[in-house]
Amino acid sequence: MSTYKVLGLMSGTSLDGLDIAYCHIWEKDGKWNFSIHETAEIDYADNMREYLKNAIHLSEEDHAQLHKDYGIWLGQQCRLFIDELGEEVDFIASHGHTSHHRPKDGVTFQLGDGQFLANTSGKQVICDFRSKDVSLKGQGAPLVPIGDKLLFHEYDFCLNLGGISNISFEKDGERIAYDIGLANMPLNYITHKMGLAYDEDGRLARSGKLDATLLQQLNNLEYYRLPYPKSTGYEWFTSKIVPLIEASKISNEDLLHTFIHHNCEQIAIAAQKHKNKGNSKSNLLATGGGALNKFFMDTLQDKLGSAFEVIVPDKTLIAYKEALVFALMGVLRLEGKTNVLKSVTGAIKDSCSGEVFFPQEV
Incomplete structure (x- = not known):
């Protein structure tokens, strides 16, 4: 060895x-x-x-x-x-x-x-x-996902929340993974405008209110309707997301709140679609910077419901898994x-x- x-x-x-x-x-x-x-x-x-x-x-x-x-x-x-x-x-x-x-x-x-x-x-x-x-x-x-397959196979889903969100899971004996969409990129973009590096524990986001108009605009983005395999990045964010942020008249707190709800809705749609129907409960390992955001994690668990358990590991693995x-x-x-x-x-x-x-x- x-x-x-x-x-x-x-x-x-x-x-x-x-x-x-x-x-x-x-x-x-x-x-x-x-x-x-x-x-x-x-x-x-x-x-x-x-x-x-x-x-x-x-x-x-x-x-x-x-x-x-x-x-x-x-x-x-x-x-x-x-x-x-x-x-x-x-x-x-x-x-x-x-x-x-x-x-x-x-x-x-x-x-x-x-x-x-x-x-x-x-x-x-x-x-x-x-x-x-x-x-x-x-x-x-x-x-x-090669790491998810070889090092973290005991989890039904592995979710990474960096600038963007991606998910991986086993299906018919193969590892499937793709970029769901947004995670920290819009959150950091908004907090940087406020002179902050990030929203600690999601406190600002938690204090905000949901804006139904922006939520609908985000959920209607074409990328979410594309089949996997698919990946996205900074180009998509700057061309499709930044204009929506800049055009919005709502407060920064409401922007943060709405983006976290949007992120979690899209993650929940992806996980629920691929849940093994034979399992009464599925576990989902959450890592990346977004897993340190308490409001993000609370909202994700709420959107996923009781059929899922969101597992947030120790901070070293959260931050350094990639x-x-x-x-x-x-x-x-x-x-x-x-x-x-x-x-x-x-x-x-x-x-x-x-x-x-x-x-x-x-």
């Missing part, structure tokens, strides 16, 4: 910062196991956050420069983390930060140049886990095993994805 000691890196669409998780991952008796030993969340400086947020609008030359600069920055953060950790690290598995995601056009791009990350950190790097799947006519997303899964994906890449599932992405076949970079003397 070999234990891999991996740094998993994750930067999500909500732009909260960089998540680093130092994980041990091993396989025993045909089952994968993990432990998360140390973690860090590194906030983005305002200029870095704006740079990443607007990457989609950059010229090709400026985008290439950001790709390199962000790779160096990631390497610097890893080097500092490893020095403080004082333990052996076999390699780094990096999600990067998604700047473009248009799988219909065969386009996806994760910022954070792997070679510069490797050179700066001094460690082997595995990154770019999406491109191969997109080249195989897949969505390139979501990727976390970084953990990218560490696992790196291990699977090194072992030449499937780490992206066609049943999830709609690709023509499963794949073993990720580009490998070794540090070079410069």
Whole structure:
């Protein structure tokens, strides 16, 4: 039995910062196991956050420069983390930060140049886990369900609430997953306008009132009627959601309240549609930043009803599950095993994805 000691890196669409998780991952008796030993969340400086947020609008030359600069920055953060950790690290598995995601056009791009990350950190790097799947006519997303299948199979549903919401579950012996729609992106957009990083425990949202007009506009968005496999991202948010927020005349508290109700209604529709009719009660594991929002979780349990139990794990797993899964994906890449599932992405076949970079003397 070999234990891999991996740094998993994750930067999500909500732009909260960089998540680093130092994980041990091993396989025993045909089952994968993990432990998360140390973690860090590194906030983005305002200029870095704006740079990443607007990457989609950059010229090709400026985008290439950001790709390199962000790779160096990631390497610097890893080097500092490893020095403080004082333990052996076999390699780094990096999600990067998604700047473009248009799988219909065969386009996806994760910022954070792997070679510069490797050179700066001094460690082997595995990154770019999406491109191969997109080249195989897949969505390139979501990727976390391989972790749900191998590490969290005891749950009927795994729900991740980052910038967007995605769900995964087993159906007819296959792992199915897709992006439901919104989660923290609209909430953070609203709180940032208020000069706040986020709405702690959903207190502001809880104090607001439901706006039926906005709720109907959101529930009527075409994306929700599309069949899976499907994925979405920042482009959809800026083109379809931001105009609705900006056009609304209601208070920020009412906006937050209404968006949480909308998010939870769409999650409940998805979960109820796929519930195993043979189970009297289904359990749903909720992770990602949204799981820390008490009003979000209370509303979700209410919308799902008594046939579901929403399980909110410890804060480490809530915050670092995605970084953990990218560490696992790196291990699977090194072992030449499937780490992206066609049943999830709609690709023509499963794949073993990720580009490998070794540090070079410069």
